[in-house]
Amino acid sequence: MVIKIYGHAIAPTVRLVAEVCNEKEIQYELVPVAVYKGEHKTPAFKQFQPFGQVPYIDDDGFILYESRAICRYLAKKYEGQGTPTLIPKDAKGEALFEQAASIEAFNFYPFASGLAFEKIIKKHQGMETDEVKVKVLLDNLNAKLDAYEVILGEQPYLAGEDVTLADLFHLPYGTIAIEELGYNVLENRPNVARWWKAISSRQAWQDVKNGA
Template structure:
């Protein structure tokens, strides 16, 4: 099976989708969207993604099913093609723990890591000046959240238990940008040995290594 990803190779969310596709063995074709030409805001694009964001997918093996939002796409790919991967548990209790961990990623990690990534990496790419006060604030907040991660990961190998799930995979794009933007010690730090262990393991997965520098 092959899916079509409409996105940008260096986009964090595009790489999130690509990583999940690699995890479940789904081939994909990337259709680049040129932000410099405003293609993401063109009517033809907005018909598929009304917010003008990347990525969205088309699954021509499933009646040309369309979907946007990278985490929703990740869930779809696992449920449609990777049920045996275990990345989304089926047991009710394990599924609840997965959803808890996925919520933690979106509410406690992404909000800070994405801001750091924007201020340190994406703002300069857009010709903007980073807001150093905002940057410092969110670095501090991310470190505080990772203290809670340390507690969680002292009790289980991964965030939802002793088996890896999409909740762990979802951290990779923004975590990777943060780590490579001068803040590696947020994720690899001797004061947080369990976070360090967890991060080093998930960032080394072949699926992520295949797409880490471009979907």
């Protein structure tokens, strides 16, 4: 069975879902959605994703949206294939995974995605970048990564010894901030730099980083 991913090929969260499909050796088909033409805001699209955001998936009639929920679903449904540790099954391991996932959601995503919005999305919308806000976002991101440096000095990945979804959740907006926008947030953070190299060089990400 082929999973259908509805979204734009270069949308960050679409690439994230595609990356997890690759990790779990799941065949997928990208169904293009013309987001720059507003197709994701049409009644036809919002019938399946009421917030008008990409992506959503169709797994043999099962419709699911919100990228992190999709990734968790795929990791659990296909836990017996591909990368085995994306969500630990024991209670302590899963708790540490959820802790790491919360770290990404509240201490990384708001700032990295905010930078992407200010520096990229606003330009596509014909708006001016707020450089004052950019500085605040970057200052906050750097402060949070100082804590990452401590955590990753004690273990290879955010949840422990093995890569999990919590690490992979960083890939789309981390790639934008570090590689596309060129913010040097890895300097003087050797543990973060080692971790970033480990996750960003994964073949499953390399295959989709420029488009799902």
